[in-house]
Amino acid sequence: MKALTGGVLIDGTGRDPIPNASVVIGDDGRITEAGALARLPLDAEVHDVGGRTIMPGLMDAHVHFMLAGEQDFESVFLKQTLEYMAIKATVSARNLLEAGFTTVRDVGAPGRLALSLRDAVNAGLVPGPRILAAGRIITATSGHVDLLPPGVSRVDGTAGRIADGPAEILRAVREQVKVGADLIKFCATGGVMDPQLAPDVSEYSAEEVQTLITEAHKMKKPVAAHVHGAEGAKIAIRAGVDTIEHGTMLDEETVQLMREAGTVLVPTLTPSHQVRQQGDAANLPAHVMEKFAVTSAAHAQSLTMAIEAGVLLALGTDAGTPFYPHGLNAIELQLMVQGGLSPMATIVAATSGAAKALRVDDCTGSLVPGKLADLLVVDGDPLTDIALLQDQSRLHAILQGGRAYKDLL
Numbered sequence: 366m367k368a369l370t371g372g373v374l375i376d377g378t379g380r381d382p383i384p385n386a387s388v389v390i391g392d393d394g395r396i397t398e399a400g401a402l403a404r405l406p407l408d409a410e411v412h413d414v415g416g417r418t419i420m421p422g423l424m425d426a427h428v429h430f431m432l433a434g435e436q437d438f439e440s441v442f443l444k445q446t447l448e449y450m451a452i453k454a455t456v457s458a459r460n461l462l463e464a465g466f467t468t469v470r471d472v473g474a475p476g477r478l479a480l481s482l483r484d485a486v487n488a489g490l491v492p493g494p495r496i497l498a499a500g501r502i503i504t505a506t507s508g509h510v511d512l513l514p515p516g517v518s519r520v521d522g523t524a525g526r527i528a529d530g531p532a533e534i535l536r537a538v539r540e541q542v543k544v545g546a547d548l549i550k551f552c553a554t555g556g557v558m559d560p561q562l563a564p565d566v567s568e569y570s571a572e573e574v575q576t577l578i579t580e581a582h583k584m585k586k587p588v589a590a591h592v593h594g595a596e597g598a599k600i601a602i603r604a605g606v607d608t609i610e611h612g613t614m615l616d617e618e619t620v621q622l623m624r625e626a627g628t629v630l631v632p633t634l635t636p637s638h639q640v641r642q643q644g645d646a647a648n649l650p651a652h653v654m655e656k657f658a659v660t661s662a663a664h665a666q667s668l669t670m671a672i673e674a675g676v677l678l679a680l681g682t683d684a685g686t687p688f689y690p691h692g693l694n695a696i697e698l699q700l701m702v703q704g705g706l707s708p709m710a711t712i713v714a715a716t717s718g719a720a721k722a723l724r725v726d727d728c729t730g731s732l733v734p735g736k737l738a739d740l741l742v743v744d745g746d747p748l749t750d751i752a753l754l755q756d757q758s759r760l761h762a763i764l765q766g767g768r769a770y771k772d773l774l
């Protein structure tokens with residue numbers, strides 16, 4: 366049993382910070398007590414964290430382990446071997462944990478890349494956050510992540526699992542379930558990083574989307590939809606989708622539908638920011654830059670509408686996309702605050718909000734009795750300076766399930 370004592374507790378539920386608080390962690394890695402405690406258990410190993418903040422480990426609902434921030438992402442998709450990607454992904458997993466991310470969700474990778482990484486982390490083979498993985502991304506012919514030019518095939522497959530029509534969609538969902546996917550990811554609209562559909566074009570009919578979501582839910586798997594345009598969003602929300610990823614071009618009707626249905630928005634603000642930071646040096650294909658211009662122009666307004674409507678939010682980054690290697694994920698918190706969300710609501714989106722979206726809120730996402738001690742001890746106050754979470758030298762301790770990955774206490 367150990368106890369962290371004397372810190373300011375931000376427990377991840379959204380309640381006010383508790384000064385001079387303690388967190389007691391049992392030998393099973395679960396929190397037994399948290400708050401302003403009158404006394405600590407006599408047998409606890411006590412660590413004084415006075416002047417520091419105790420908060421839940423960060424969570425990211427949208428990463429891609431197949432990518433590691435490469436500028437030339439097209440050659441990764443078309444030429445990089447699955448084996449190379451897997452080696453790369455083990456490095457990314459360690460980088461995520463060192464950045465204070467104790468749980469992440471991979472929303473699409475070729476083969477069984479992210480599923481195998483999840484299993485390797487769970488087996489203690491490599492350090493990394495707890496991983497939930499979608500397997501491959503279900504998408505229509507000509508849709509987002511239909512990556513290969515006509516007539517070209519890749520021996521080990523791509524992240525896109527092409528499926529058209531209800532029968533193929535059923536098979537595609539069942540394939541992901543068979544290989545152990547934690548959720549189903551599909552593309553409701555076109556995307557940015559491919560030359561095909563415009564981001565506001567819907568890929569699937571309402572019937573196709575309903576088939577996909579009904580089958581996934583029957584299998585007890587939540588569904589994440591890649592969405593830019595409002596029409597594709599509405600089709601997915603009306604069919605019962607669990608999370609809207611990106612949601613760059615939402616309208617008022619869409620955010621109201623989301624609020625009523627309890628659909629979670631995962632905004633992924635950082636990729637366009639990272640590309641903008643590069644300026645001309647980005648040197649991405651012209652069609653990608655054109656699509657970035659369209660989606661990023663609408664993105665800020667979409668987020669504002671969602672915040673004002675009271676839509677549930679979960680932090681997600683799209684880490685792995687160009688100039689965004691895994692480990693820089695905490696930039697997203699700063700961009701959410703700049704986008705109008707309060708620092709506390711941003712931390713909730715990055716902890717208990719993400720835990721609910723990922724359906725792991727029974728075991729993590731907040732520092733309350735019974736939950737696993739996935740937590741950070743941070744130098745300073747992230748509520749007054751959210752950017753400090755990007756500085757790894759200020760992450761004093763990183764605990765995962767009560768076990769110290771980094772512990773300078």
Ligand SMILES: [Zn+2]
Binds near residue numbers: 683
């Ligand atoms: Zn993505």
